Amino acid sequence: MAYSDKVIDHYNNPRNVGSMDKSSADVGTGLVGAPECGDVMKLQIKVNPQTNVIEDAKFKTFGCGSAIASSSLATEWVKGKTIDEALTIKNTEIVKELSLPPVKIHCSVLAEDAIRAAICDWKKKQGAEKPVAAEAK
Amino acid sequence: MTTKSAFTGISTKPPAEENHSCWSCGAMRAAHFCESCGKVQPPAPVDYFAFFGLPRRQLNLDVAKLEKDFYELSRKLHPDVSARASAQEQEWSLEQSSMLNDAYRTLRDPIKRTQYLLRLEGIELEEQSKSATERARATGETKKQIVPPDLLEEVFELNMQLEELRAQKKMGEDDPALVEEVGRQKLELEERYDGLLEELENYWKEWDVLIDRGPEANAEERAAVAKKMVDVLNRRNYIRNLVRDVTAVLES
Ligand code: FES
Numbered sequence: 001m002a003y004s005d006k007v008i009d010h011y012n013n014p015r016n017v018g019s020m021d022k023s024s025a026d027v028g029t030g031l032v033g034a035p036e037c038g039d040v041m042k043l044q045i046k047v048n049p050q051t052n053v054i055e056d057a058k059f060k061t062f063g064c065g066s067a068i069a070s071s072s073l074a075t076e077w078v079k080g081k082t083i084d085e086a087l088t089i090k091n092t093e094i095v096k097e098l099s100l101p102p103v104k105i106h107c108s109v110l111a112e113d114a115i116r117a118a119i120c121d122w123k124k125k126q127g128a129e130k131p132v133a134a135e136a137k
Numbered sequence: 138m139t140t141k142s143a144f145t146g147i148s149t150k151p152p153a154e155e156n157h158s159c160w161s162c163g164a165m166r167a168a169h170f171c172e173s174c175g176k177v178q179p180p181a182p183v184d185y186f187a188f189f190g191l192p193r194r195q196l197n198l199d200v201a202k203l204e205k206d207f208y209e210l211s212r213k214l215h216p217d218v219s220a221r222a223s224a225q226e227q228e229w230s231l232e233q234s235s236m237l238n239d240a241y242r243t244l245r246d247p248i249k250r251t252q253y254l255l256r257l258e259g260i261e262l263e264e265q266s267k268s269a270t271e272r273a274r275a276t277g278e279t280k281k282q283i284v285p286p287d288l289l290e291e292v293f294e295l296n297m298q299l300e301e302l303r304a305q306k307k308m309g310e311d312d313p314a315l316v317e318e319v320g321r322q323k324l325e326l327e328e329r330y331d332g333l334l335e336e337l338e339n340y341w342k343e344w345d346v347l348i349d350r351g352p353e354a355n356a357e358e359r360a361a362v363a364k365k366m367v368d369v370l371n372r373r374n375y376i377r378n379l380v381r382d383v384t385a386v387l388e389s
Contacts (some may be wrong), residue, residue: 031290033216033283033284033288033292034266035284035375038376038378038379039378062292071165080302106266109266112270113282116273116279117280
């Protein structure tokens with residue numbers, strides 16, 4: 001299948017690949033999977049507890065090119081954003097930016113899931129006053 | 138209540154016994170050919186199960202019988218057979234035969250058959266993750282991952298090992314301990330992969346028992362069994378990838 005130039009760019013030069021210390025108090029980790037295809041993605045954020053600003057982000061994705069590009073882009077986008085701003089990132093924006101075709105939409109969903117999961121993990125660690133419905137099923 | 142499946146565009150309820158008559162001789166029509174005059178019939182808008190005369194949609198199929206029916210119908214619908222029939226009949230034969238091929242290919246494969254049935258039940262396997270994400274976004278709640286977190290953890294870890302082994306192999310210095318470890322994992326994964334099919338077959342049994350109890354009585358129970366089947370298929374996707382990737386790395 002034909003990937004867009006932006007996907008190819010992120011695929012060849014993925015930004016922010018790597019990992020951070022999962023047990024560190026200011027690091028949030030999201031590990032998510034796409035049941036449709038069996039691909040997995042891990043995204044980690046490092047958050048300044050005073051300002052709630054995401055200072056660093058890393059990812060590692062085992063999946064298709066679109067998933068790698070989506071997560072690479074996601075790390076770029078979340079950096080410098082506050083937690084609340086990062087939560088507004090929608091998979092449809094990723095689809096648009098990377099010109100993903102309909103069959104690759106689930107790959108962008110994976111990236112949105114990863115951001116949300118990482119933030120949720122971080123919030124849990126902070127014992128946030130307003131827990132993100134961690135018990136909700 | 139009759140629901141329409143977006144995927145197939147056909148009714149998801151088993152059709153009531155078709156009572157139409159043959160377009161040619163007026164006798165009661167059969168599914169594909171008139172029992173009385175033998176002429177091909179226009180394709181009926183039925184699902185694949187009904188196409189093969191299995192309107193109750195049991196999942197445990199007699200595959201040998203399915204194959205036999207397939208070959209028999211293929212033969213009868215073959216263009217050579219209808220070469221002298223009217224253009225309309227030839228067209229119907231062609232349509233029937235293309236549906237026959239799709240139906241057979243879907244039903245003979247255990248996984249495709251299950252996926253197809255789930256779609257008929259209104260479950261869009263490709264959409265499940267996306268809709269869960271949309272729900273999470275709308276409510277601000279945490280999306281529950283569709284497979285157990287342990288499994289994701291395991292998939293991730295094994296992929297890390299594979300990446301390492303791949304890199305080692307590229308340099309021509311594979312660590313024998315890692316090769317052995319990954320080889321062991323391969324066997325275990327293959328076993329699990331087979332085990333998941335067995336698990337799925339158990340749910341088929343549950344499903345067929347429910348079906349035998351009648352169509353209306355047990356919508357909730359049906360949904361519960363359907364959900365179990367969805368779960369197995371999801372987990373199976375991850376294991377399938379691992380088996381594929383582990384094999385590729387070991388053989389590289
Ligand atoms: S195909 Fe699975 S994430 Fe893209």
